[in-house]
Amino acid sequence: MATVEVVALGGVGEIGKNCTVVEQGDDWILIDAGLSFPNEEMPGIDIIIPDFAYLVENAEKLKAVFLTHAHEDHVGALPYLVSELNVPIYATEFTHLLIKDKMEEKTGRKDLDLRVMKFGEKVEVGGLTVEPIRITHSIPETAAIAIQTVHGNLLFTADFKFDFTPVDGKLSDLARLCELGKEGVLSLFSDSTNVERPGWGPSEKDVMPGLRKVFSEAQGRVLLTTFASNIHRMQQFLNVAAEFGRKVAVVGRRMESNLDICSRFGYLKAPRGIMITLDDAKDLPAHEVAILTTGSQGEPFSALVQMSKGEYGRMQIKQGDTLIYSARPIPGNEGAIWRTINRLFRQGCTVVYEGPTPVHVSGHAYQQELQMMINLTKPFYLTPVHGEPRHQHKYLELGREMGYPEHRMFTLEVGQKLVFDETKAFFGDRVPCGRVLIDSTGQPGVPDEVLRHRNALAKDGLVTIAVSVDVEVGEIIGEPILQSTGLFISEEKLKHIREIVADSLNSLNRNECKDTGKVRHLLQEVAKKALLRQAGARPVILVTVFEV
Ligand SMILES: [Zn+2]
Ligand SMILES: [Zn+2]
Numbered sequence: 001m002a003t004v005e006v007v008a009l010g011g012v013g014e015i016g017k018n019c020t021v022v023e024q025g026d027d028w029i030l031i032d033a034g035l036s037f038p039n040e041e042m043p044g045i046d047i048i049i050p051d052f053a054y055l056v057e058n059a060e061k062l063k064a065v066f067l068t069h070a071h072e073d074h075v076g077a078l079p080y081l082v083s084e085l086n087v088p089i090y091a092t093e094f095t096h097l098l099i100k101d102k103m104e105e106k107t108g109r110k111d112l113d114l115r116v117m118k119f120g121e122k123v124e125v126g127g128l129t130v131e132p133i134r135i136t137h138s139i140p141e142t143a144a145i146a147i148q149t150v151h152g153n154l155l156f157t158a159d160f161k162f163d164f165t166p167v168d169g170k171l172s173d174l175a176r177l178c179e180l181g182k183e184g185v186l187s188l189f190s191d192s193t194n195v196e197r198p199g200w201g202p203s204e205k206d207v208m209p210g211l212r213k214v215f216s217e218a219q220g221r222v223l224l225t226t227f228a229s230n231i232h233r234m235q236q237f238l239n240v241a242a243e244f245g246r247k248v249a250v251v252g253r254r255m256e257s258n259l260d261i262c263s264r265f266g267y268l269k270a271p272r273g274i275m276i277t278l279d280d281a282k283d284l285p286a287h288e289v290a291i292l293t294t295g296s297q298g299e300p301f302s303a304l305v306q307m308s309k310g311e312y313g314r315m316q317i318k319q320g321d322t323l324i325y326s327a328r329p330i331p332g333n334e335g336a337i338w339r340t341i342n343r344l345f346r347q348g349c350t351v352v353y354e355g356p357t358p359v360h361v362s363g364h365a366y367q368q369e370l371q372m373m374i375n376l377t378k379p380f381y382l383t384p385v386h387g388e389p390r391h392q393h394k395y396l397e398l399g400r401e402m403g404y405p406e407h408r409m410f411t412l413e414v415g416q417k418l419v420f421d422e423t424k425a426f427f428g429d430r431v432p433c434g435r436v437l438i439d440s441t442g443q444p445g446v447p448d449e450v451l452r453h454r455n456a457l458a459k460d461g462l463v464t465i466a467v468s469v470d471v472e473v474g475e476i477i478g479e480p481i482l483q484s485t486g487l488f489i490s491e492e493k494l495k496h497i498r499e500i501v502a503d504s505l506n507s508l509n510r511n512e513c514k515d516t517g518k519v520r521h522l523l524q525e526v527a528k529k530a531l532l533r534q535a536g537a538r539p540v541i542l543v544t545v546f547e548v
Contacts, residue, residue, distance in 0.1 A: 001421075003421045003428075004022070004151050005023040006187075007418070008414055009052070011386055012414055013389050015036070017036040018073055022128070024127055024128055027128050028062045029063060030081075030087075031065075031156055032067055033050070033067075035049050035072055036073060037297075038332055042437065044439045044440065045451070048438070049436050053432045054431045063088075064087060064090060064125050065078075065081070065087055066123075067089065067090065067092075068143050070091075070229055071139060071159065075091075075099050079107050080436075082107060082109075083107060086113065088114075089115065091114070091117065092117060094262075095141060096115075097262075098229060098261065119173065128148065129148035130148075133177060134170065135157065136171065137160050138232065138362075139232070144160065152185070153184060154185075154189065155377055160369075161365045166205075167236060180377055181376055181377040185377045185380065187418075190395065192387035192394070193364040194367075196390075198367050201361065201362055201364070203361070204361060208240065210324075210355075210358050211326075212243070214324055220322065221286045221290065221321045222289075222322050223323040224326050225294065230326075246287075247289060247290065249290075251292070297333045297336070303315075308347070322350045323349055324359050327360055380408060382395070383410045392411045410427070415431050417430070417431065461540075463484045464543075465480050465501060465523050465524075467480035467481070467543075468545075469513055471547045474514040475510065477548060479498075480523065482527070487537055488535075500530045501530065505519070516545040524543050527541050
């Protein structure tokens with residue numbers, strides 16, 4: 001009998017770029033294809049996606065992609081995946097609606113094989129049976145994914161929390177999870193992001209008092225920023241705005257289009273007559289206006305960031321405005337977010353971001369919810385995903401507390417296979433994996449070397465050296481020209497370094513001078529040493545040798 005193998009191409013040992021392959025013989029499926037965001041050490045990088053080389057190598061085996069929900073860390077890499085692989089992509093209706101336009105826009109293709117899956121309906125993929133199970137998270141129609149394999153059921157929780165008062169009233173299908181537990185779950189692949197938080201997390205509904213408090217105290221306009229996909233938060237904002245007799249305008253392209261799609265398909269119900277345009281809002285007194293805006297991650301071109309700089313043409317921040325920051329900073333974005341918040345304060349806008357009455361709650365399960373999931377589904381093996389090493393580690397502690405022995409718990413690493421056979425689970429081979437960096441050119445694959453140079457340039461600047469050589473005679477013509485930019489150094493020291501570099505050429509004989517490669521190498525090495533010794537700097541050094 002074939003083994004069943006699971007390998008994450010992202011999303012374990014890290015938060016972001018969730019992407020997991022499940023293999024049974026020649027029947028492979030992929031769960032999610034997400035992106036992650038760069039940290040401060042990746043200048044110029046916009047997004048990071050998983051390396052799909054392993055999937056491309058095995059293109060004929062990959063039969064389908066299943067999406068758990070529409071967050072970018074689960075769907076953001078899809079446009080890059082489909083440019084290399086033509087494969088059906090299953091998603092619940094909401095996820096489907098949110099990704100469809102975006103993917104067609106990004107790939108310029110109308111022939112993508114995007115399919116809608118329904119809760120309770122199983123999809124056969126070769127020898128695998130895949131079943132989406134409704135689970136609550138911070139976005140509608142999140143699907144846990146159960147996969148029936150020859151060795152038992154694998155259950156991927158997706159990002160989840162157990163919310164008994166979700167905004168759309170659609171509860172997790174606990175009954176089905178229980179049933180699955182009775183049928184037998186071989187391994188649970190559980191969200192572990194919030195494993196450090198004890199107890200039970202708050203419901204989405206718990207932000208209502210926080211929103212009401214802000215509205216009741218605000219004198220001027222009330223703005224709210226959140227993820228453009230956070231339909232539930234927007235719904236709550238609309239409801240509270242209506243309670244307080246305010247009209248709502250929306251700024252930000254993605255938010256406008258998501259609101260439009262969700263209203264058309266019934267995922268969002270705007271109170272009658274509440275929506276107005278930004279132009280209409282200008283004619284109303286400030287205390288009758290509320291505004292939804294993008295920019296919760298401090299994205300440089302978002303409406304909110306431009307407003308904070310006073311550079312947004314359609315609207316200006318006014319003294320007395322209040323902004324509700326109703327989101328969580330994605331690691332790496334904190335700096336940009338705080339700068340935006342500070343600029344807003346400076347313009348006379350009060351920013352409400354955290355406090356005793358929350359204006360944002362997490363979409364991820366706390367400890368007791370994670371234990372509840374284990375309790376309901378009774379998996380034989382535990383495998384935490386969607387977490388950094390510390391989260392995975394803590395999750396195993398949780399498992400230990402619940403009586404799981406070591407051999408029934410696994411800490412996955414990116415590219416490391418977890419193999420199930422008739423009797424046991426064990427780590428298998430490593431597969432090609434890694435991260436692929438994408439900068440503003442949109443072309444995937446910015447090499448690490450480019451990143452290293454960008455960092456070096458940012459730190460110590462650039463030094464260029466140009467010299468002319470008569471290659472026939474084997475003679476250096478004139479002095480080498482050394483220039484620098486972005487390097488902090490006194491003119492005197494620079495002059496000294498110029499001398500050292502020029503003198504070094506005297507050590508070359510005529511034959512050596514004919515070899516321009518040798519000249520370049522010598523200048524590079526001498527300049528590198530001199531700059532380090534004289535100025536303690538490691539700038540990028542570019543040497544040009546002209547042959548005359
Ligand atoms: Zn996620
Ligand atoms: Zn999520």
